[in-house]
Amino acid sequence: MNQPQITPELVASHGLKPDEYQRILELIGRVPSFTELGIFSAMWNEHCSYKSSRLHLRGLPTKAPWVIQGPGENAGVIDIGDGQAVVFKMESHNHPSYIEPYQGATTGVGGILRDVFTMGARPIACLNALSFGAPEHPKTRHLVSGVVAGVGGYGNSFGVPTVGGQVRFHTRYDGNILVNAMAVGLADTDKIFYAAASGVNMPIVYLGSKTGRDGIHGASMASAEFDDDSAEKRPTVQVGDPFAEKLLLEACLEIMEADCVIAIQDMGAAGLTCSAVEMGAKGDLGVDLNLDAVPTRETGMSAYEMMLSESQERMLMVLKPEKEKEAEAIFRKWGLDFAVVGYTTPSKRFVVKHGGDVMADLPIKELGDEAPLYDRPHVETPLLPVIQAREVKPPIGIVAALEKLIATPELCSRRWVWEQYDHVILGNTVQRPGGDAAVVRVQDGPKGLALTVDVTPRYCEADPYQGGMQAVAEAWRNITAVGGRPLAITDNLNFGNPERPEIMGQFVGCLKGIAEACRTLDFPVVSGNVSLYNETNGRGILPTPSIGGVGLLDDFTKSATLAFKAEGEAIILIGETQGWLGQSVYLRDICGREEGAPPPVDLAAEKRNGDVVRGMIRAGTATAAHDISDGGLLIALTEMAMAGGIGALVLAAPESIVPHAYWFGEDQARYIVTVPADQAGLVLAKMKGAGVPCARIGTTGGDDIAVVGETPVSVESLKTGFENWLPAYMGGKA
Amino acid sequence: MKARVTVTLKSGILDPQGKAIEGALKSLGVDGVASVRQGKVFDIEISGSDKAKTEAALKDAADKLLANTVIENYAIEING
Amino acid sequence: MKARVTVTLKSGILDPQGKAIEGALKSLGVDGVASVRQGKVFDIEISGSDKAKTEAALKDAADKLLANTVIENYAIEING
């Protein structure tokens, strides 16, 4: 086979900078072969090597007594007692989804599911965080419909409920949408599987679908900025096959159960290269691959192509030699390919043979360990002035603002999206999408998991440190609001071009905030993913560190939902309200100003207030609970009313706060709960005694949201606006 | 006029459907099937009598909607 | 040998996808589209060199699996 000459242009087209190439030359003492260049480009790109982010990720707290496995494996693992573990991770598929929304989204979901079941866990839930461009952008509708169909298409067919997520629209995502998918699985603590190979001369087995020319250079694409020619990168899109993945899941769990597996690694980004190198390097072993044995779907594939293919639904395993036949029989039963493609060796070299030739012979540890590591220059984001509520002129009245806000792209119902996801399959979804966190029963109970994804990018942009803290705090709060005890998070850090110091400054700032919040809230990071270069023609996305949170309920029947349950119950506001309008939805969507410092996060208050709310839910005192976030108090109250089909009579804003700031300010660490009226006095007294700011602000009942001194507005009509925007928009009518 | 637009997957693009059908045909004992790839046809009735114009309109339709040219090819046939 | 089996909906059977595409083409401003019906093609590679035998095998495949003859028709083309 003719191998191209290694030229500076070829090196550059592999995304390797001249100094990085120099490093390769020094490392191996010769010019790399074409296949070797491909291997280096796959291992050393941003996506696999984390070269811009690694340094800063080290600052994240990753430990707690309940953490079994933190970052560094396919997914994080936490202990939930009774010998059970929860395995979870979130991952992005941003660039592919922009190019081919349906397939990009499906392969994103497929990839994260594989990460979870590779570790021996049966997936029990999926979540997704989606960021799209402005609704008016000509591509947005097409992208929304393709991505949502793709997320659903894969999860529905695979057979896992998609129970939660986020959807946002903002012009800064016009050319770079974000598709972050999270998967959660359940395993036995004594049956977790890892990637590290062990033992010399062990067979390395290839399992799953055949290899084609899919997505060659996909990982490099995920690390490159878009420009107007990116249409040319199109042929690299991969096609997902959820049916094959479902078979792969059942086959993998079956051979794990049969105790055949020493090590297992899915083939994700940079396929065979990444997975084989990781297995060897983690186990301190070399790997000899024989590409002639790799099942291929196309003829004439070169070593280079096989090493870089990103065909989906494939796995690599090291099997116990005595169990090879048994494992093979299981795979054949499920109709999947099975081939011994190599062996572990004592040499610590990564050797790739094809057609009798050695196509690559590289030091295996150095491929990962010696990957470039950058401390990229970063500048801190300048702080913005605090907006004084009194200086914000309300352009319209409170009720008019409520009616308008509830039907905005930011705050309207996401039903159109989640109704395309099967969220009830497996029969364990106790709280469906639409609440603060989904609640999924663990097997037959009584335990339940509270699951959520959250981040507020406009806060992160205005103040990365506060925004980073807020994202974690809100995930924590969402879990708390359903009665869960927050245990750990996965993060998906989506940013622009790290070679720009302002962007790197956002990254560093957000990460500091995330770390601080995780530490204080005892909410460690156990897995995550970084997606950089989300930038088109020099304009970056809003910094978007999606936080996926997992919490535990000892008894899922003791969880709360946000819906008002009965008439005549006391409505209690917990947490302090100053009326913070900076970066609020009100300021942006009613006053047309995207300005000011975002609401500050007080982690001590978060903890104190949240612990009280959780206690009330467990004790059964709180009949409904909801945290206050985007849009503020009146929006949260309306959401509770719409969910329950019951109105509310609420007191006017206190004298000390201007009304629009009171109703729509986005102060943090706040919740609304309802309690039976006769218990309100006692509950308030107890909270005040514990130093928790709280007040009774009204009573449930009637058909309207009736604020004293304002015209009542019917819950039904608010709901119509709330439910209509997205379907109307997608139908071309908004 | 009646026209048919046939949309097929580009070679090299994975065809999960074709793969599953191939397997099913083999297990049903249909002889000699080596590979199956699935595509779509659109039978379109379109007004006008100018063949060139119709062809242009159909090409437009295929590019804009009927085919995803990232992964698919298409062919247009006009039958008077 | 290479063959193509084309499966189309019988006339009279409702075709929601075709209808939706028809609507979409109209709203995209593709001129003159009066109706669209969607069908499937299967491009099959099949071993053997006897055309009659191959045709029989393909007919078998279509009857047994590729078409639901309650609602669909099929046509077979063999391209040597």
Added chain:
Amino acid sequence: MKSAVLVFPGINRERDMARALKLASGQEAAMVWHAETALPDGTDLVVVPGGFSYGDYLRCGAIAARAPIMDAVRAFAAKGGLVLGVCNGFQILCESGLLPGVLMRNAQLKFICRDVHIRVERSDTAFTRGYNAGQIIRVPVAHGEGNYEADEETLKRLEGEGRVLYRYCSADGVVDEHSNINGAAQSIAGIVSERGNVLGMMPHPENHVEDIMGCTDGRGLFAGLVAHLERAA
């Protein structure tokens, strides 16, 4: 009640179904692999569960309908044995000729997962004994291709012979275009075979059998089957 739940590659609601059967009957269902050629001895009820058998590639249920186990199911049904197909199971039963008609793509061309109301058209069958005629129950649907279609004559026969057992309706029982979730002919959600022993339905009663799901309207179907078999025994 001894039930056999068929498992085809790509089926994914078999666990939900087995759980519901166990709750209703107290007995574990047998899980029967598609490549088998016989049903377990003494099977009272065969269930074809939901999912995406063979990825639902080609047509929903088409490939599964031709699996080896289906010959045994046809023979079982021919002898009057009870067969229940839900969602993908309904599609498989139609493709296998055990029920007439086909399930086409939802009229809105989108997958749809939500609770719907269905009206129980009669209560004197094995599959509806647990309900009253005219009763309205709430159960989830989760499908992309549940739009039931058949030719005019078949529809006439189905209606004439009282073989439409479940129909999409509003919360207060109105059958109209608005409550017809997927565009099905005559709002059909479930039909039985001529002999009344094979039921196919799109909604998932098995997902509404426990309090935790906020509704237990699906129980009646399973409880009715248990009662029917006990009476027959």
